[in-house]
Amino acid sequence: GNSVTQMEGPVTLSEEAFLTINCTYTATGYPSLFWYVQYPGEGLQLLLKATKADDKGSNKGFEATYRKETTSFHLEKGSVQVSDSAVYFCAASQGGSEKLVFGKGTKLTVNP
Amino acid sequence: DTAVSQTPKYLVTQMGNDKSIKCEQNLGHDTMYWYKQDSKKFLKIMFSYNNKELIINETVPNRFSPKSPDKAHLNLHINSLELGDSAVYFCASSQRRTSGPGETQYFGPGTRLLVL
Numbered sequence: 001g002n003s004v005t006q007m008e009g010p011v012t013l014s015e016e017a018f019l020t021i022n023c024t025y026t027a028t029g030y031p032s033l034f035w036y037v038q039y040p041g042e043g044l045q046l047l048l049k050a051t052k053a054d055d056k057g058s059n060k061g062f063e064a065t066y067r068k069e070t071t072s073f074h075l076e077k078g079s080v081q082v083s084d085s086a087v088y089f090c091a092a093s094q095g096g097s098e099k100l101v102f103g104k105g106t107k108l109t110v111n112p
Numbered sequence: 113d114t115a116v117s118q119t120p121k122y123l124v125t126q127m128g129n130d131k132s133i134k135c136e137q138n139l140g141h142d143t144m145y146w147y148k149q150d151s152k153k154f155l156k157i158m159f160s161y162n163n164k165e166l167i168i169n170e171t172v173p174n175r176f177s178p179k180s181p182d183k184a185h186l187n188l189h190i191n192s193l194e195l196g197d198s199a200v201y202f203c204a205s206s207q208r209r210t211s212g213p214g215e216t217q218y219f220g221p222g223t224r225l226l227v228l
Contacts, residue, residue: 034216043116043202043219044155087153093215099160099168100145100217105153 002027006090006103013080013110021075021106023064023090031092033057033066033073034100038087047075047088080110115139116220118203124226125193132189133223135203143167144186145204145217146178155202161186193227200224 007022025031032051036044048057053068062077073090090103116137125131137144145168146158160168161180175191190197203220 036219038153043221044204045219046216049216089155099157101157102155105155107153 001099002031002092002101004090004092004101004103006088007106008104010107010109013108015082015110015112016079017110019075019077019080019084019108021088021090021108023073023075023103025071025073025090025092027071027092030068033064034091034093035062035064035073035075036089036091036102038089038105040086044089080108082110082112084108085110116203116205116218118201118220118223120223121221122224122226124228126228127193127195129193130189130191131193131225132187133201133203133225134185134187135220136185137203137205137218137220138184139205139207139218141205141207141218142183143206143215144180144183145206146186146188147202147204147219149200149202149222151199159186159188195227198225198227 003026005024034049035047037047038044048059050057050066053066056065064073064075087105087107089105091100093100119134143162145160147155148158149155158172159178163183164180177189180186200222202222204217206215206217
């Protein structure tokens with residue numbers, strides 16, 4: 001089955017720093033790739049997604065590009081804010097399958 | 113309006129008890145899920161139903177029994193609760209595709225279960 005490996009945290013940055021959270025996947029076929037964010041005490045929210053190779057997902061200043069050649073979907077943001085402090089999950093699904101496989105999550109803390 | 117709702121939000125109970133968690137979605141989705149998030153934040157799927165039919169059943173003790181009275185509801189009943197069942201349980205829903213890209217799953221706020 002599919003598996004997702006993401007950079008282990010926690011990650012602590014100062015406001016306006018550049019953020020990268022690495023995510024790689026193993027899968028048969030062509031999965032859709034997702035980044036979800038979980039703010040403290042809340043459920044997961046979709047941050048962005050990409051459904052085919054070379055697609056770039058973007059939202060709220062975050063971006064990730066589906067790289068088939070490196071099986072990666074790294075999350076980036078040019079300038080983080082304190083409000084970005086949360087746990088970020090990379091996930092992969094198989095086309096036509098309902099199963100979503102998550103990475104272990106990366107906790108991000110942004111200090112003022 | 114809340115898209116995916118769960119009740120209760122918090123559940124504290126004694127070992128050996130039986131408890132239920134309810135989930136409802138008003139998105140008109142066909143597919144619903146239960147996930148378990150452990151203390152290290154690791155998220156793992158437990159079950160998935162499509163139009164009241166069980167389609168994913170991961171390796172979960174048979175003390176856990178999902179029930180879907182209709183496609184907008186998926187409840188989770190847990191018998192003989194154990195300490196290791198303490199976790200956050202998330203319900204989610206999505207529109208089903210039989211082919212093509214995977215659909216986005218929409219998550220509820222979670223139910224924090226503590227077994228004493």
